Amino acid sequence: MEVNLTEANLSHSERFKSELISLLNEKQRSIWINMQQVTYVDSSFLGALVAALKHAISIQRDVVLISLQKDIDDMLKLIRLDKVFKIYNTEQEAKQAIV
């Protein structure tokens, strides 16, 4: 899936979390999230990603982040979420590593 937001913040996070969890339940597959367009994420959006990851792991799936802009990467590193999510520069790179 692709996040079609530039600022991923509190006003979108609850809906985003519900969509991710519904998608995981429906497809029973890991989700690759392309964040290419996102220039800012806040704590509530990151919280939604963490909640989705917990759900994914509980059904033996994963949440993978792709094409993070530098500011987002810096934010993830600040609170060490880069150690939690699988992060790839491109879908191609993800495919080579995972598939």
Add this chain to the structure above:
Amino acid sequence: MTATKVFTFDNQPENITQCSRTILGYLEPLLTQNGQARALLLRAKFIIGELLNNAVKHSGTNETQIEIDLSDKVLVIKKIDTGAPFNLVSKIEKQDAQLIVSSDVMHLLYAIKKDENTVSFFCKENLTFELDVNKLAEHLGLLIITKAADEFTYHYQKPTNVFTVRLNLSR
């Protein structure tokens, strides 16, 4: 050089982006003029975003003031409101006593009492954690501010709450 400006936020989630952009639009030329790196502006951006989130979630008021104060050595960002107090100040009884505000597998966030009305936040990282995703926190706002700031305090003097963030300017 010194500059102070106060911005009013209406505590509506749909206006977080606009308010944050307005504040950063004010700050960016000042910091650039002052020879500050992009990294400092990014930290300020993270902090302002989280202070505005905090206002939406916890202030319980119709508006919040964000005060920006830039001097030669430090950028101070304050969030001021008259909503319900954060109970940390009353919860920690003695000066220099500390309390765990939140914890997960990677971080412990503490508040330490500085004086009768003020606590300061600090964070310890667990460097030897074994990753258990279920033990990750989903509420990350205070942690982000604490880690992005050089100093982060909360002060309550009835009826006013003040969160103060200090970012040291590089020389």
